[in-house]
Amino acid sequence: MAALFTADIENRGLVLDPRTKLFVMITLVIFALGGTGSDISAVRYGTIAVSILPVLLLMTARQYKKATVFGILYALIKSAEIFLVPNITGAELSIIGLCCLIFVRLMPGLIMGAYMLSSTTVSEFIAAMHRMHIPQQITIPMSVMFRFFPTVLEEFTAINTAMKMRDIRIGGKNAGKLVEYRLVPLMVCSVNIGSELSAAALTRGLGTKVRRTNICKIGFHIQDIAVLLLILTLYIFWILGMFGVMK
Amino acid sequence: MNDATILKNILFRYANGDTGVLNDLYLTVKQGECILLCGGSGCGKTTVTRLLNGLIPHYYEGKLDGEVSVLGKSICDTAIEDLAGIVGSVFQNPRSQFFCVDTTAEIAFGCENMGLSETEIQRRIDNTVTDMQIQKLLGRSIFNLSGGEKQKIACAGVAAMLPELIVLDEPTSNLDLDAIDELREIIQKWKTHGKTIVIAEHRLGWLSGLCDRVIFMESGSISAEFTGEDFFSLQTDKLNSMGLRAIHTANNYLESRTGLTEIKPFNSSAVITLENFVYSYGKQDAVNIPKLEIPKGAVIAVVGHNGAGKSTFTKCLCGLQKRFKGTVSVDGKIYRSKDMMRLSYMVMQDVNHQLFAETVLEEVMIGADDSEQQTALDILEKLHIAEYKDRHPMSLSGGQKQRVAIASALMAGKKLLVFDEPTSGLDFSSMECTAELLRSLDKDITVLIVTHDMELIDRCCTHILHIEEGKI
Numbered sequence: 001m002a003a004l005f006t007a008d009i010e011n012r013g014l015v016l017d018p019r020t021k022l023f024v025m026i027t028l029v030i031f032a033l034g035g036t037g038s039d040i041s042a043v044r045y046g047t048i049a050v051s052i053l054p055v056l057l058l059m060t061a062r063q064y065k066k067a068t069v070f071g072i073l074y075a076l077i078k079s080a081e082i083f084l085v086p087n088i089t090g091a092e093l094s095i096i097g098l099c100c101l102i103f104v105r106l107m108p109g110l111i112m113g114a115y116m117l118s119s120t121t122v123s124e125f126i127a128a129m130h131r132m133h134i135p136q137q138i139t140i141p142m143s144v145m146f147r148f149f150p151t152v153l154e155e156f157t158a159i160n161t162a163m164k165m166r167d168i169r170i171g172g173k174n175a176g177k178l179v180e181y182r183l184v185p186l187m188v189c190s191v192n193i194g195s196e197l198s199a200a201a202l203t204r205g206l207g208t209k210v211r212r213t214n215i216c217k218i219g220f221h222i223q224d225i226a227v228l229l230l231i232l233t234l235y236i237f238w239i240l241g242m243f244g245v246m247k
Numbered sequence: 248m249n250d251a252t253i254l255k256n257i258l259f260r261y262a263n264g265d266t267g268v269l270n271d272l273y274l275t276v277k278q279g280e281c282i283l284l285c286g287g288s289g290c291g292k293t294t295v296t297r298l299l300n301g302l303i304p305h306y307y308e309g310k311l312d313g314e315v316s317v318l319g320k321s322i323c324d325t326a327i328e329d330l331a332g333i334v335g336s337v338f339q340n341p342r343s344q345f346f347c348v349d350t351t352a353e354i355a356f357g358c359e360n361m362g363l364s365e366t367e368i369q370r371r372i373d374n375t376v377t378d379m380q381i382q383k384l385l386g387r388s389i390f391n392l393s394g395g396e397k398q399k400i401a402c403a404g405v406a407a408m409l410p411e412l413i414v415l416d417e418p419t420s421n422l423d424l425d426a427i428d429e430l431r432e433i434i435q436k437w438k439t440h441g442k443t444i445v446i447a448e449h450r451l452g453w454l455s456g457l458c459d460r461v462i463f464m465e466s467g468s469i470s471a472e473f474t475g476e477d478f479f480s481l482q483t484d485k486l487n488s489m490g491l492r493a494i495h496t497a498n499n500y501l502e503s504r505t506g507l508t509e510i511k512p513f514n515s516s517a518v519i520t521l522e523n524f525v526y527s528y529g530k531q532d533a534v535n536i537p538k539l540e541i542p543k544g545a546v547i548a549v550v551g552h553n554g555a556g557k558s559t560f561t562k563c564l565c566g567l568q569k570r571f572k573g574t575v576s577v578d579g580k581i582y583r584s585k586d587m588m589r590l591s592y593m594v595m596q597d598v599n600h601q602l603f604a605e606t607v608l609e610e611v612m613i614g615a616d617d618s619e620q621q622t623a624l625d626i627l628e629k630l631h632i633a634e635y636k637d638r639h640p641m642s643l644s645g646g647q648k649q650r651v652a653i654a655s656a657l658m659a660g661k662k663l664l665v666f667d668e669p670t671s672g673l674d675f676s677s678m679e680c681t682a683e684l685l686r687s688l689d690k691d692i693t694v695l696i697v698t699h700d701m702e703l704i705d706r707c708c709t710h711i712l713h714i715e716e717g718k719i
Contacts, residue, residue, distance in 0.1 A: 121348055121349055122346075122352075123349070143346065147348075150348075151342065151343075155600070161567055161600075162601035163603070165588060165593060166603075166613060166655065181604070184603060185600055185602060188599050192343075192599070193343045196340060197344070199302050199307075200336070200343065200344040202302065202306055202331075203300045203331060203334070203336040204356060204357040204404065205328050205331025205360035205361055206346075213359050213362055213364060214359055214365075
């Protein structure tokens with residue numbers, strides 16, 4: 001199931017601290033998406049290195065198929081940007097150039113997002129938020145939301161199946177009401193489950209004034225340090241570049 | 248011994264209901280006692296459990312008179328979060344009582360909320376896990392567990408909080424008989440630990456010898472009280488006349504397990520032949536049935552353990568499983584996977600998923616021409632739901648919704664009806680109604696019922712199909 005925060009904890013390879021992942025994400029947004037420091041050649045190469053990082057991380061999480069697809073796609077677009085774009089002109093330039101520009105900037109962030117969501121569990125996520133001193137009023141609703149999505153997805157599949165059996169589909173007699181027929185049962189089921197879920201949460205003491213503990217063990221390990229060092233190098237290049245030490 | 252809970256002269260009415268759910272209820276539960284609440288649907292069992300765990304009046308709104316105290320605390324004056332440590336609750340639906348995706352975190356969840364130290368939580372988890380012998384369930388993903396395993400985790404999560412009082416609201420309605428046996432052992436253990444246990448339940452058989460006292464409720468008040476011994480020696484017809492399910496069903500299952508699994512040869516002119524029913528998830532064969540003949544017009548129970556391949560089998564039969572190669576032939580006509588969808592219809596366990604329209608009549612008319620309205624009305628009449636034809640399907644009761652779903656299947660001319668657990672969580676009279684309904688369907692409609700409910704099978708099924716490890 002392609003749901004949020006449903007990491008398969010039985011088989012997921014290398015584990016990174018959620019905060020490391022968040023930091024990689026922010027860095028990607030600053031350098032790959034924002035294009036910060038792209039006038040410094042060292043930062044340019046560094047950005048490429050960091051952009052490939054999410055693909056490698058997907059590999060470590062044993063998601064080889066996803067990693068290969070994303071990796072090849074990124075390599076194709078990046079090489080198109082480097083080798084093809086300088087040699088074309090006119091309409092081709094504006095179309096291909098624009099596509100390359102958008103994808104090269106967006107893709108690393110997207111891949112990282114896919115990795116984050118598929119490799120973190122809800123409890124790890126909450127623990128990390130807790131360590132970063134984000135208040136419970138924000139983390140608790142978020143944790144319930146993450147729990148809620150896969151369930152809604154399950155409901156949605158069941159409703160789809162039911163619709164198939166009734167022969168309600170695009171092109172059928174009731175095509176116009178397709179959305180309504182799908183949303184009404186979905187809403188009824190979601191409301192029911194939501195209210196049962198909160199009732200269950202209350203009976204297990206969610207929301208007490210006591211400070212909540214978390215047994216989920218997160219922390220920085222050697223792999224986190226390696227990733228962080230790589231990223232820090234990029235920042236150092238950038239700062240050095242700004243002072244004109246590097247080009 | 249002290250009284251663990253006292254409910255005095257309780258009158259309760261839900262905010263959106265017209266009539267009282269509880270009328271002048273008086274109940275005391277002693278510490279360490281195990282109590283069974285039983286009675287027909289709507290008698291107020293669930294409401295009592297909600298009073299005990301504080302969901303009433305703190306979560307479900309309504310008008311409450313009288314005095315409720317649990318372990319010396321008045322429910323009305325205690326915040327529901329503070330009750331969490333002393334009252335534990337296990338609910339009916341395993342889908343909606345989990346927060347975490349992995350089992351260890353789920354067991355820890357309640358303790359984390361209580362703000363216990365990490366070492367203390369770890370110690371409690373270890374204790375609970377060894378106590379309940381669920382070591383192999385630790386560190387698994389909730390989504391990969393069976394219904395019975397989920398219910399065990401739910402119990403473990405409650406037990407780890409070390410509550411004094413444990414409330415279970417129909418904990419077995421989605422479980423097969425083996426899982427129920429295991430749940431029984433868990434409750435037995437809690438009993439020896441001196442915990443007070445209150446169970447509201449329709450299925451009674453598994454509780455025999457476990458409960459000290461049985462409270463029989465009718466329309467919101469207690470109409471009879473038995474000691475455990477007296478109650479479980481009552482005869483089945485006496486129970487049925489009280490609107491209760493039978494106690495002695497476990498034996499029936501054993502019979503069906505051994506005796507009725509062989510398939511008798513049928514009159515070949517009126518059979519539905521299933522051929523090449525093979526389906527697998529990855530490497531594992533989920534269903535493997537080379538050939539099977541079903542008599543037309545029969546009511547067939549499909550039984551087997553959780554995860555035996557029953558639901559995959561029925562999905563294949565309804566043409567819902569992609570990449571499935573088998574065929575079904577009726578009257579010499581062969582239906583392939585895609586055409587099967589036109590032939591058969593599944594009434595799902597959660598009927599809410601398959602009611603789409605604004606009124607019952609419109610629901611039945613989906614996919615039909617306007618000229619067929621009279622046929623639709625006739626079908627509704629036959630299923631005794633004609634009077635609701637202008638109501639919204641979602642506003643009906645569970646049994647009525649089920650009928651609407653059946654009506655729309657009949658309207659679409661389906662020849663093969665598949666029911667997935669049609670009686671889970673139903674009391675005796677509703678179960679009787681469903682059985683009646685299944686018997687009364689036309690002769691050219693074949694019905695398959697996936698169920699764990701032996702009483703239902705007893706009442707209406709003509710054949711039993713036993714599936715184990717994907718085979719018959």
